[in-house]
Amino acid sequence: MPTMTAAQRRERARTEYDAFLAACPTRKLLDRLSDKWVTLILAALANGPLRYGDLSRKIAGVSQKMLTQTLRSLERDGLVTRTVTMSVPVRVDYELTELGLSLQAVMLSVKRWAEANIESVEAARAAYDTAS
Amino acid sequence: MPTMTAAQRRERARTEYDAFLAACPTRKLLDRLSDKWVTLILAALANGPLRYGDLSRKIAGVSQKMLTQTLRSLERDGLVTRTVTMSVPVRVDYELTELGLSLQAVMLSVKRWAEANIESVEAARAAYDTAS
């Protein structure tokens, strides 16, 4: 077991866990990733660390509460780091961890899919609505 | 414009739309994709069409209401087809469309990421909780 590489351990984990099972912890993790703001925050941090205010401005429409709350959960899950620089006023930077970076790659493809296929989806909706 | 290929149109769409903007339609689409059940349903349909009951059983813990509701929205968005076979009893099959297939590839990587990295996340949580 100690001779396993990280990649081997991940592969073993992938076959052991199954999100189709309701009781599986991955189900809950999947729920968290299925968060309104997670994808956008990860995408916003793609080009390096950002300050709280920058994030708030970049992700239009997010409330202070949800931004802070989502950042906290991301930090707790080991996806972002929070660095406080004691000064006046205080400066706080958020940056993707290595783990966060690997997830960011995945979520970015989701965001890109949405932006690339929105027109197809809207066309399908129009067709569906007129048919009914 | 009519000389553009589908790929060109998608690329153009991707640069025109920006999910960071609150008013952008892709923001709403991203919200829908950020659904508890969408990922699991798409993943469940990966190996070909499935009947309603099969889906219900494969995705443990989903209520009838949410399964039906999510399937309807997926159908409306042109991601799955719903085929009714009139017989007694009725038989209904759900199958990914071409568009749904392209999204499924993306969402499957999310599901796999969760299953592969759940242990890292749980370790980070434990560390975070003891630190506080």
Added chain:
DNA sequence: CTGAATCCGTGGCGATACTG
């Protein structure tokens, strides 16, 4: 500037019962 704390409405979602 970066939050924490509180109030509070809305709708997401599960449970249950009923139908073709």
Added chain:
DNA sequence: CAGTATCGCCACGGATTCAG
């Protein structure tokens, strides 16, 4: 078998206010 209809809870999330 594959849904629809209805009820009811509570938690998600916005707005606002206070604080270090």
